[in-house]
Amino acid sequence: MTRWYWLGITLAALMILTSVSRSADAKIVHRERSLYSTVLVNKTDNILCLAFSIKRDQRNQSCIDTRAPRDMVFSYTRMMMATLLFNPEPRRVLVIGLGGGTLPSAIAELYPDVIIDAVEIDSAVVEVARNFFNYRPHPGTSVTVADGRLFVKRRASLRARQEVQKDPGYDLVLLDAFNGDYIPEHMMTREFLTELRSIMSDDGILAANTFALSDLYHHESATYASVFGQFHNFRLPETGNRVIITGKDDLPNPVALADRAAELDTRLSRYGIFLTDYLELIEGEQDWKTDARVLTDQYSPANLLQGAPR
Amino acid sequence: MIHRTLINRPLVNLLAFTGGFVIMSVELLGGRMLAPYFGSSVYVWGSIITVFMASLSVGYLLGGQLSMRWVSLRVFASVFLIGSITLYPLSLAAESAMAWVFDTIVDPRYGSLTASLILFVVPTVILGIISPYSVRLLVGSAEESGRVAGTLYFVSTLGSAMGTLMTSFYFVLWFEINDVIRGLSGVLLLASIAAFVAAGRSGSRPQEEAQRS
Numbered sequence: 001m002t003r004w005y006w007l008g009i010t011l012a013a014l015m016i017l018t019s020v021s022r023s024a025d026a027k028i029v030h031r032e033r034s035l036y037s038t039v040l041v042n043k044t045d046n047i048l049c050l051a052f053s054i055k056r057d058q059r060n061q062s063c064i065d066t067r068a069p070r071d072m073v074f075s076y077t078r079m080m081m082a083t084l085l086f087n088p089e090p091r092r093v094l095v096i097g098l099g100g101g102t103l104p105s106a107i108a109e110l111y112p113d114v115i116i117d118a119v120e121i122d123s124a125v126v127e128v129a130r131n132f133f134n135y136r137p138h139p140g141t142s143v144t145v146a147d148g149r150l151f152v153k154r155r156a157s158l159r160a161r162q163e164v165q166k167d168p169g170y171d172l173v174l175l176d177a178f179n180g181d182y183i184p185e186h187m188m189t190r191e192f193l194t195e196l197r198s199i200m201s202d203d204g205i206l207a208a209n210t211f212a213l214s215d216l217y218h219h220e221s222a223t224y225a226s227v228f229g230q231f232h233n234f235r236l237p238e239t240g241n242r243v244i245i246t247g248k249d250d251l252p253n254p255v256a257l258a259d260r261a262a263e264l265d266t267r268l269s270r271y272g273i274f275l276t277d278y279l280e281l282i283e284g285e286q287d288w289k290t291d292a293r294v295l296t297d298q299y300s301p302a303n304l305l306q307g308a309p310r
Numbered sequence: 311m312i313h314r315t316l317i318n319r320p321l322v323n324l325l326a327f328t329g330g331f332v333i334m335s336v337e338l339l340g341g342r343m344l345a346p347y348f349g350s351s352v353y354v355w356g357s358i359i360t361v362f363m364a365s366l367s368v369g370y371l372l373g374g375q376l377s378m379r380w381v382s383l384r385v386f387a388s389v390f391l392i393g394s395i396t397l398y399p400l401s402l403a404a405e406s407a408m409a410w411v412f413d414t415i416v417d418p419r420y421g422s423l424t425a426s427l428i429l430f431v432v433p434t435v436i437l438g439i440i441s442p443y444s445v446r447l448l449v450g451s452a453e454e455s456g457r458v459a460g461t462l463y464f465v466s467t468l469g470s471a472m473g474t475l476m477t478s479f480y481f482v483l484w485f486e487i488n489d490v491i492r493g494l495s496g497v498l499l500l501a502s503i504a505a506f507v508a509a510g511r512s513g514s515r516p517q518e519e520a521q522r523s
Contacts, residue, residue, distance in 0.1 A: 035352060121349075147349035150418060157413060186345040297346045298486035305483075 030132060034124035041132045050100045050128060052179055062099035064133055070106075070271050075236050076209050077102050078273045079243040080174055082234060082282070083207035085260050085275060086245055086252060090114055090172035092201070096148040096187075097176035098125055101135025106271055107172075108138035116141040117170075119151045121177075148177050149186045149195075156195040169201035175208040185300040188220060192297075193227040197248060205247040212242040216305040218292035220244075225286075226294045234282045245282065257282075317383065318508045322444050323465045325390065328501045329440035330469030332494045335477040336397065337362050339487050340430060343400075347408040348422035357419070361426040362434055369438015376439060377446035383512065386443055387505030393436040394498035401488040401495075404429055441466055 029048070030041040037052040049063040063074055072078045080103055084090070091114060095104050098120035107114060118137070120126050123145045129135035137143055144151060159167060173196060177187055186192060188210075196206065206228070211217060212235055224231050224244055231246035245251070252260070261275040268275055295302060340358045341350060348354050376385065408425050415421040444462050449455045481490045 121351075147351065147418070149346060150349055153347070153412065154416075184350065185342075186350065189346070191346060296486070298488055299482075300342070301483045304479075 030128065032124050032128065034122050036122045036124075039122070039124045039128055041128060048132065050125070050133065062102055062133070064100060064102065069134070072102060072106070072272050074102075075239050076241045076243065078271070079234055079236060079241065079278075080176060080207050080209055081106060081268060081271065081273050082243070082275060082278045083172065083174065083205055083245055084110075084264060084268070085257050085278075085282075086247060087172050087203070087205040088260055088264055092168065092170045093117070093172045093174065094170040094199075095119070095174045095176070096151070097178075098129055098135075098143065099176065100133035101129040101137075102133075103174055103176065104137065104141055105135060108141060110267060112138065112140075114140055117151075118143045119146055119148050121145070121147050147184075148175075149184070149192055152192065152195050152199060155199045159199055169199055169204055171201045171204045173200060173204065173206045175206065175210075178210055183216075183302045183306060185295075185302045186297065188223065188295055188302050189300050190223055190226055190294055190296045193224065197227055200248055203247070203249050205245065208244045210242060210244060211240070211306065213240045214306045216302055217242075218289040219295050219302075219305055221286075221288035222290065222292040223295045230284065232282050232284050233287075234278070236281060251284075254279075317447055317512065319448060321504060321508050322386070322447050323461065325386070325501050325505060326440060326444045326462050326466040327469035327472075328497060329390075329393075329437050330466035331473035331476075332393070332397070332498060333362070333366070333434065333437050334470040334473035335481070335490065335494055336400075336430070336433065338474055338477045339482075339490055340426065342482065342487055343404055343429070344408065344422050344425060347412045348418040348425065351418070353419045354422045357422040357426045358430070360423070361430050365431050365434035366438040369435040369440075370442050372435065373439035373442035377443050381446055383447070383505050383509035386440075386447060387502045387509060389436060389439050389443065390498050390502035390505060393433060393440075394495045394502060396436055397433040397491065397498065398495040400429060400433070401491040 026042045026044045028040055028042050030039075032039045040051040042049050042051060046066045047063050048066050062077070072081070090107070090111060093104075093107055093114055093116045095107075095116060095118040098104070098118050101118075104116050104118050108116060116138075118141060120143065126143055126145060159169075175187075175196075177184060200206065208224075210220060221231075221244075224246060228246040228248070230251060231244050232251060234243040234245055235241070258276075258279060261279055265275050293299065337358060340362075341355060344350075344354050344358065348357075373389075376389075407428050411421050411425045411428070415424055441462060444466075445455075445459050448458045448462065477490065485493070
């Protein structure tokens with residue numbers, strides 16, 4: 001008798017637990033197990049999101065507002081777009097990490113003549129971007145399913161072997177490959193950044209969406225500094241993200257940035273991006289431990305370091 | 311059965327533990343070595359595990375055959391010495407080997423498989439010899455053979471577990487990959503020296519005994 005009693009209580013408790021843990025009104029529209037994770041598309045009212053469920057708490061990677069598809073729901077995508085301050089007329093763009101296709105769509109819309117290479121490791125994400133987020137690459141865009149590091153290394157290797165360099169390199173690189181749950185450690189090393197730098201044009205700008213909160217912050221910062229020298233940190237107060245903005249050449253000074261912000265502001269405001277507000281949040285000062293060990297292909301425990309608090 | 315009292319049982323078990331430790335540590339590092347050239351997808355791990363398993367299986371066969379011809383701690387010590395010598399080049403030439411494979415083979419599946427073959431076959435075959443050879447060194451009679459083999463599986467697999475844990479939790483956080491490889495090569499060298507010393511102490515009689523049994 002008591003056994004049934006306890007079984008009843010356990011079942012009831014389980015039912016309550018599962019109903020609480022499920023978020024109230026997010027509806028799962030699509031679920032697909034891929035080679036790398038489980039790709040989920042969920043919808044809350046009119047917000048459609050792409051999420052990867054590696055752990056139980058699924059974090060949304062890319063969201064659109066179906067009523068206003070241009071509005072960038074996520075602060076970090078808006079932050080990535082702020083890179084245009086540093087290069088207002090990109091011609092050849094590399095996007096690593098496709099997500100819902102938000103970034104390449106916006107760039108293609110702003111600059112119809114631009115050439116975009118988008119690299120995504122997971123073919124399921126490419127399909128989901130097409131089928132659920134209505135991502136349609138513009139004629140100048142090519143989407144490649146590959147590991148970002150391998151794509152970059154292959155390009156770098158081809159470029160190094162060409163005697164005459166006809167390929168002028170990418171003038172804008174948007175690195176958006178870190179999803180917060182698991183870091184591809186081979187894409188956060190000095191060697192990777194060196195390869196990336198070698199396929200950029202002389203005035204090329206790199207923006208990397210990455211972390212601000214753990215011990216990894218210092219190591220990652222030291223690694224970027226070891227390859228690019230100076231860089232800017234762009235952080236919004238409400239997020240755990242930061243966007244590292246750096247380039248091969250000297251970065252423009254604050255006055256030049258303010259001029260460009262005024263110019264670009266009207267063009268970007270339809271995406272919910274207000275550049276003039278962002279200006280003061282972009283910092284060039286060095287606030288990381290300069291003695292932090294640089295991450296290399298030989299030493300890249302990024303996931304272990306991320307576990308340690310900053 | 312003189313050799314049973316003369317063969318240092320704890321030492322052979324400790325050496326089998328060391329062999330297991332080194333094998334799994336290298337396997338784990340293998341994934342990290344290959345990642346910059348071939349990614350870290352499931353097929354890269356598939357390549358590495360395939361090559362390690364196939365190499366170990368060949369090593370087991372060789373170890374068994376070897377134990378039919380020569381039975382001595384000196385031979386056992388030599389296996390560790392050769393293991394140490396063949397592991398060391400990974401810290402020197404792995405980069406250029408992988409760069410060559412990367413430029414030759416575009417598909418990362420076959421690239422990672424080829425690179426794993428080049429890098430890991432030789433040392434892993436050598437390390438595979440240790441387990442069956444240890445069984446031969448310690449088994450004195452048919453009745454105890456199961457217990458001896460069971461104990462050896464226990465220590466060598468426990469060594470593998472510890473090698474996996476130490477490498478993935480700590481070594482990669484403390485050291486560069488090449489330093490760990492050199493360290494593991496050094497450990498094999500020490501193991502070899504220990505076995506040579508023990509062989510020197512027990513003299514040549516146990517070998518004759520062993521050959522007769």
